[in-house]
Amino acid sequence: MTLRCAVLDDFQSVATTAADWSPLAGRVDVASFPEHFATEDETAEALASFDVVVTLRERVPFPATLLDRLPRLRLLVASGMRNSVIDYAAAARNGVTVCGTASAGTPPVELTWALLLGLARNIVPEATALRTGGPWQSTVGADLHGRRLGLLGLGRIGSRVAAVGLAFGMDVVAWSPNLTAERAGEVGTRLAASKEELLATSDFVSVHLALGDRSRGLIGAPELALMGPDAYLVNTSRAAIVDQDALLAALHAGTIAGAAVDVFDTEPLPADHPMRTAPRLLATPHLGYVSRANYAAYYGDAVEDIEAYLAGSPVRLLGA
Structure with a gap:
């Protein structure tokens, strides 16, 4: 049969x-x-x-x-x-x-950097302005060299993201519940003293944790508040690791400089989902594995x- x-x-x-x-x-x-x-x-x-x-x-x-x-x-x-x-x-x-x-593991690593660079240099608004007769140079990009990249998770994907950050001349620190200083040192990074210390001192934060009981909702309103108005968040891992309502609130209030996300609480994203119209957000339709x-x-x-x-x-x- x-x-x-x-x-x-x-x-x-x-x-x-x-x-x-x-x-x-x-x-x-x-x-x-x-x-x-x-x-x-x-x-x-x-x-x-x-x-x-x-x-x-x-x-x-x-x-x-x-x-x-x-x-x-x-x-x-x-x-x-x-x-x-x-x-x-x-x-x-x-x-x-x-x-x-x-x-x-390489496709999500590559997309992470596409999003981080696009976010830092305002690629989408600048490209859109160029094609639609908008202003010539309307934004000032954020530098990577010499800035701190904080990685939440240093596994198969996080460690590769770290290597690229080091190649850009960034100061790379990492944290996860089980990460050791020895493991961080093996890939040329440093272990942050705590999740809070990583968030408070990093210019860019990128999420690379598996979703589980300990990581669900790991980044909420208190954690986003630690980041400050000049810091950026990138999430190509799982949407549920970041409190979506808290992220939307931070983007609308401008308490963080911006975010880039490739994962959502509902996929495909409904046409009326607030993530589609949030300010300071670079969003892609879960392209990490594509x-x-x-x-x-x-x-x-x-x-x-x-x-x-x-x-x-x-x-x-x-x-x-």
Whole structure:
């Protein structure tokens, strides 16, 4: 019997061309969905006839209530090797195998610096003014050389962001709950005495923590108040690490110089979401993982996951 595979959130309609799906020919029919399903009911209805689902990042939750409504589902492939919105116990109870894929750390690093530089040098307003007959040079950019970059998190991505900051001649400091001075020194940075000290003394703060109980809401109104009116915040990690209402309030009040964000509490971002019109904000539609190489890794591994499952030897198991 030919299985049916759904690829979710294929916004650019490239999933079936980003990798070679031919090994599944004759065994699996693949259908991609470029539109996002906004509700659980929509998701359940659309996926009711599929045996395999490939889901992109953590945009579509798979709680027990949804998994219970997908009796045909046997394999769920999630891009990356960490997914916080899948109920693994419910998947196991429903006989659903969950697998992950490789995920490159370089694309989010590169986007972090694109956002930080765009924010510091006011690239979007200056480029817009140039193209629309606006003023010639209406802003004064912030310098990077000699300024302090504070990193919340110094893991696989944070350490690479640190290396670029050092290349720019920045003073790089880092903090996370388990970070040691030895680890910070290994990548040429210094351990901040505390989260508060990092926020109060950094000209640029960039978030690179995994979302968990300890990091959720880590940056709220009191923390943003420590940063001051000349400091910038960059978040390419997870929206829930930064209190979104507090960030909006700080941007409107001008208590921080600006922010650049690539992640949001709801994705895709609703048309009337206040983040779309907030001042002092450079925002992108979760582009951190969107690159040719990363898509090739995601979908190439998805094909391998499906092949291995069909062979009776699943690989890259999640939640096991």
